Amino acid sequence: MEDLAVPAPLSGGFTYLVAASQTLGLAVILVLGAWMGVYRGGIAWESSELQFNVHPLCMVVGMVFLQGDALLVYRVFRNESKRSTKILHGLLHALALVIALVGLIAVFEYHKKKSFPNMYSLHSWCGIAAFSFYVLQELNEAVFFGGCGKACCSGACGWGCWTLKSLIAVILQWLLGLVFFLCPGVSFSVRSRYKPHHMFFGVFLFILSLATALLGILELLLFKIRDSYSAFVPEGVLANILGLLLVAFGAVLAYILTRDEWQRPPLAEELALSMDFKTLTEGDSPAASH
Amino acid sequence: MEDLAVPAPLSGGFTYLVAASQTLGLAVILVLGAWMGVYRGGIAWESSELQFNVHPLCMVVGMVFLQGDALLVYRVFRNESKRSTKILHGLLHALALVIALVGLIAVFEYHKKKSFPNMYSLHSWCGIAAFSFYVLQELNEAVFFGGCGKACCSGACGWGCWTLKSLIAVILQWLLGLVFFLCPGVSFSVRSRYKPHHMFFGVFLFILSLATALLGILELLLFKIRDSYSAFVPEGVLANILGLLLVAFGAVLAYILTRDEWQRPPLAEELALSMDFKTLTEGDSPAASH
Incomplete structure (x- = not known):
């Protein structure tokens, strides 16, 4: 059972890297x-x-800064309850989605006013793919991981809990919850197996959003200052520096998210609960399950 | 000692995903x-x-396809000896570097012939950063991980071995090897602690190379077919599809590289050797080291 023990305190590097990520993001x-x-x-x-100009600002604040920070919360607030961390994670994602939606409306309205065509460039193809998958990922998250962390999808916690996610997500969650309620053995194992894929897809979407932002910077520069860009005018240099800052933000965040020793450890009460629930649903004994 | 046991055989998904990655790369x-x-x-x-036109072809073959495949070899050839896998990993990286260098020379010569300025765009800034770090990473790899996997940096295997890397890398390796030989206790622990950082940096450079390729596609389109791009001409659509294929190739590769259960397990003889070496250099007993 040694891998269930509370791990050693975080090394100092973690705090500095989180501070660096937030400084880079700002x-x-x-x-x-x-x-x-x-x-x-x-x-x-x-x-x-x-x-x-609303478009780049909203997309970077939503799809890069807030999406990135939403991925960080489980590691940064590692000693808070799973429920609080989930609510913060969901809130940040929901805020990111709303802000990004405003950014999307801005660019489509601008194109309409100017009679410019939509969705022909690589930036727009990558961007719409990232946004659509992000919406799907968030719905999926609400379905599989929404709730208080007490296996509410299978009805074990009575009424479940409100994670401030969208109404559709909650309806979907409870529809799938009904399926899990009818087949309780499925819930725990499906969610456990699905979690690493969900985490991988989250980091993938964050990186795709970053790459889309880089494409957007280059596209704007080549539309607006194509002739002077090669003369190293200040606007071009500033925008290139912005691109490198985005890469650095992504690199620091990805580093924090992929270090095994900085994973959020399960708290004592979560461990006991998950073992009990596993026993209940899979007919397995806690001792034998390791 | 249960984490030292040989893990279960690979699930079928691994083979299909490796096949998918190679299909996407081709x-x-x-x-x-x-x-x-x-x-x-x-x-x-x-x-x-x-x-x-030599530039995009060489950069994508070198910095994307071969660099990506070099990262895969430890997982794909999991049952081969560490020495063979290292040689293949080093060969693929060396080939990638040479091909990318040809691609870089092509674009600088083209710019010179046409009197175009160099290094002003975000694509070139990201590209030169990715290439420079890649050269450093490869030198670093030769220094820290070059050799037969038998702790040759500390002189334990006699004459060491030739990994077909560049002459400079070998000289650097042996210079650092001398330091490690003088302080043998440092070698094992430094290399063990450095390895996850080396792996993270490898995946980071691969993703940065991919993002640079996307920027290159968009830059070429906006230079060559800026006025017809928005009319969905076949060249623009083909290049956008190329961008999405690059994203898919990166996603499948990153998925294979980040799944814990598909890590290359240490072979029995490597385990015995590393435990003996640890005992020898750190005064630790194999039983106590777990």
């Missing part, structure tokens, strides 16, 4: 804001020109 | 070849126009 937003403010005229929804 | 090269051949006039070194 630097990304500041540099992007400076680019839009100083060189692209600022943002304004009711404008045929400036409405476009 | 599809990437074919689609890129078709793009260059059909729409960009083919390739020719002694040409002021067609020399450019």
